[in-house]
Amino acid sequence: MEKLEEYIPIVKFIASMMGENCEVLLHDVRNPENSIVAIENGHISGRRVGGVLTDLVLKIVHNKEYQNQDFIANYVVVAKDNRICQSSSLLIRDENREIIGALCVNIDITALxxxxxxxxxxxxxxxxxxxxxxxxxxxxxxxxxxxxxxxxGEENEILEHLLETSGDVVELLIGKVLNKVTIPVERMSQDEKIQAVRELNELGLFLFKGGVSELAKRLKVSDTTVYRYLHKIKDEEKKG
Structure with a gap:
């Protein structure tokens, strides 16, 4: 936490410089359910200190394609009341190059x-x-x-959703995966359900309390079955 505390004055500085249409916040990615340690102009997203990690930051932490990136700039974000933001995130790493935090700047460009x-x-x-x-x-x-x-002329993909609760994040992540399935859940095979669990594990769903239970409900299986699928996935990963 000591390293992240050094960035808190920068949060205040950027917000003061850019004005009330610019939300600036600091995430501690090691605590996904209470990741926001500092925020200015939180009225843009409705978030506050103690808020949850976003879907994009979860993806960054779990996806190897971001291993060598120091920042991600100028992507599209949907905030509270469907406000559109142009956003950028600076990735903060420890001495071992592990991502421990993110300094995020969200400029509300809805009026523009x-x-x-x-x-x-x-x-x-x-x-x-x-x-x-x-x-x-x-x-x-x-x-x-x-x-x-x-x-x-290119349509920008929405990369991040600014949500207020862990329940919102769980619902969003599950929707991202299951909405791609073209058949009713009742007709999904075991392999298809395991694949859904695999994708959601990569997205960081199971870092959130209630993630297993909500997914089990959506897949119409028991919590125990989801845990069994997870163990199977981790065993396969160990075998390479």
């Missing part, structure tokens, strides 16, 4: 997106190439083939 849509209603033309080039030079960083008021 509405303004962009409003302005785009008045722009009905694609400018001539010469005008595009002039605008590109003036803007400095804009691509010359980018339409005025438009992005690159």
């Amino acid at each position: 997106l509405a303004t962009k849509r409003f302005l785009s209603e008045f722009i009905k033309i694609k400018p001539p190439k010469e005008l595009k080039n002039m605008l590109s030079i003036k803007a400095g960083s804009r691509s010359s083939d980018e339409d005025i008021g438009e992005t690159n």
Whole structure:
């Protein structure tokens, strides 16, 4: 915790600099059910100190693809009341390069997106190439083939949901996996249910109290059966 405490003044500094539309918080990933150790402008997500870890940070901690990354920048987040945030997270590591925390910055851009849509209603033309080039030079960083008021046309994936309780996180994670299943749960084979447990284990579901029971309820099996599936998965991982 000592290392993380060094970042608390930075949380306050960034929030003071960016203003009330910028939520800044510090997570201790070693305590997923009470991970938030500092937060400023929590009205954006409705969270407070003692709140839970997010689905993205859980994924980062459990997914090897993030092992060599120091930060993740400019991803899409859905916050309280469906507010849209542009977010970035700095990963904090200990002396062994293990992730122990995350400094997260969530900028509420809901009003900006509405303004962009409003302005785009008045722009009905694609400018001539010469005008595009002039605008590109003036803007400095804009691509010359980018339409005025438009992005690159790619739809950004929602990477993170800012939730208030561990129950919310459990429900979200289970939904992420089971919503991909195209058949009723009653018709899922044992192998398909084990695969669901495997994916949810990778997402960090079982770090939360009640995760096993809620999944058992959704799969229509007993808690004991879910634990048996988990033991089977861990045995397979040990065998390589």
